[in-house]
Amino acid sequence: MTYEEQAQIADPRALDPAVLSEQVRVLYGNTAVLPVNLLNAALTAWVAQGLYPRWVLLLWVGSLTVVVFLRLYNSWLYKSEPQPNDAARRWALRFAAGxxxxxxxxxxxxSILLLTDDPSFHVFIAFVLGGMIAGSVTIDAAFLPAMLGFGTPTAMPAIMAFxxxxEPTSSTMGLMSAAFVLALLLLGVRxxxxxxxxxxxxxxxAAxxxxxxxxxxxxxxxxxxxARAMRTDLLTGLPNRETFxxxxxxxxxxxxxxGASFAVLYLDLDRFKEVNETLGHSFGDELLRAAAERIGQAIRDTASIARIGGDEFGIFIKDAARREEVDEVAEKIIHSVAAPFTIMGKQVPVSVSIGVSVFGAAIVGPEELLRRADLALYEAKSAGYNQRRFYSEAHDRAVRERVTLFEELNSALEREEFELHYQPEIEWPSGRIIGVEALLRWNHPSxxxxxxxxxxxxxxxTGLITPIGAWALANVCRQARLWRDLGICPPIVGVNVSAAQFFTASRFESDLARELDMRDLDPGTIEIELTESVLMQSSRGETTAIDRIRALGVRIAIDDFGTGYSSLEYLLTYRVNRIKIAQQFVRGLPHDPVSATIVRATIGLVQEFGCEMLAEGVETVGQLDFLVQAGCQSVQGFYFSRPVPAEEVTQLLRRGVIAPEDRASNTPR
Known part of the structure; x- marks a missing residue:
């Protein structure tokens, strides 16, 4: 019986066919005794040869021979091939018919009992038929229809003949035969x-x-x-961190x-967090799967890949005898993800940063090797994305310094080490102070x-910019209120807002609204300065956030205008109050023709859009004269004043203008 058939018997409904199949197996296992029928038939025919014509006996023996051979052939058919349970009843009925x-x-x-009075014939027939019935009970008891099919037509004629x-003797023999057959039948049933x-x-x-x-x-x-799941990343199907x-x-x-050398590469997808935040985690998951498949295909003949976590992957190069070989694998990876990915019908450009650590005698353990790869990855991302960096001691020292600086920065707020300096914004040629820009400084203890x-x-x-930015915003509003109480508050007090602050727009908006309400400030006094890099990373959701901030009455300015990629698009998309021309274009004035052309074009463009403008980084009289002649009369820079503490800028605000002697004292040395 097959395993599947055994398994089926666990179901009670499948048990009866299986039992019948086992009964049939017993039936067909005993068919070797069928030739005994022919031997007994030949003996009976020899004994009865004086009672019947020869042809009758030959016909009888011949018929029995044909039936026996048909039954033997049926048995051979049964045994020649496997028999499923559902065929058992058919084979049982064929056996019972035989x-x-x-x-x-x-x-x-x-009929011999009716043809002669000789007791010896009677005894002979009783013994032969009794023996055949007893044999049937022994052989055919597995299937009652077969046993009764043989025993009933065999015994009943003899009993009826007796x-x-x-003669009383015949009746006695009939009773004895009936009792014998009944006993055999009962034995067969049991x-x-x-x-x-x-x-x-x-x-x-078996079941x-x-x-x-x-x-x-x-x-x-x-x-x-x-066990496989514990060693496999469920999202990508790659080996996981533990396996790596x-x-x-x-x-x-x-x-x-x-002494065999090998290399470890850590890599992650650049700006993947932004993809998740703007397009959703499902989109990000599909991007991770696609990137994993591409990278795996690119290095399948040279290295193995695992997913470490998030958007970070680990590459293991078993035989890395030369640095050039490792660098070639890193180049393959960078090239493999260079083409944009098409995810959910959208094209997404992706790049990777890679950190490489190669096994060497100086490495004290596998954790050190992985740490070095992680440090190299950090250095690659700091270099501006889509880079690969091998671990070096110099990088290690630099990272340690950054870690130390981070720890110090983390507690700088508690130690009150931050302060704000303010740089005046001037309207020229009047010299009138039209605003100040708050600039953050860290008074580091060492x-x-x-x-x-x-x-x-x-x-x-590191995300510390959010609490630091909130502190700066609160102090700018506090200082603006102090100046208002003194009656010297400038029309505009600008404060810079980073991308990290602005991407948590709801929190920033609530902080801003709370400070304005608490200080009872005119919202138009505060100007939020956003760089083009912030706007470049903004989604349409942040466009709505800009509108909500403007709805508070707060001014919006684009800082470092012209340094991004889509300056004109920003003018079309964002309703801002003021444009601040980037210092790097002002620096070349008036002698650099390229800078002069860019600045003139920018001034003309801003005027066409009806926005206010201000030029940053004015340091010489030549720069100032060029800007005023070109149509920009609002300026800011060292030519007038460096960023100074609130106490010093307060003195300037009391006067309201910056006089020539003030400019001379602030000219860069």
């Missing part, structure tokens, strides 16, 4: 029950064994699946023994006064 045909032929031999004779019961028990045990085997198989598969660490650990110990370039990029990368 047994019945055989019994009917043997029943004809009872009772038909007038044997049938025993066979069925045994078959049920064996099949039930239980099959069910147990299936449960074990299911459990083993579940354990294997669990096993690769590196095994290779590290092997390298310690035989490094001195640090400008924003020394710590703002780090604050933006």
């Amino acid at each position: 047994a019945t045909a055989t019994g009917c032929l043997w029943g004809l031999s009872a 009772f038909a004779r007038p 044997a049938n029950r025993w066979i069925v019961s045994l078959a049920r028990r064996e099949l039930a045990q 239980l064994a099959a069910d147990l085997e299936k449960q074990i198989e299911v459990r083993e598969k579940a354990e294997q699946e669990m 660490k096993e690769w590196v650990t095994e290779a590290f110990h092997g390298g310690e023994k035989d 490094r001195g006064l640090l400008g924003p370039g020394g710590f703002i990029p780090l604050a933006e990368r």
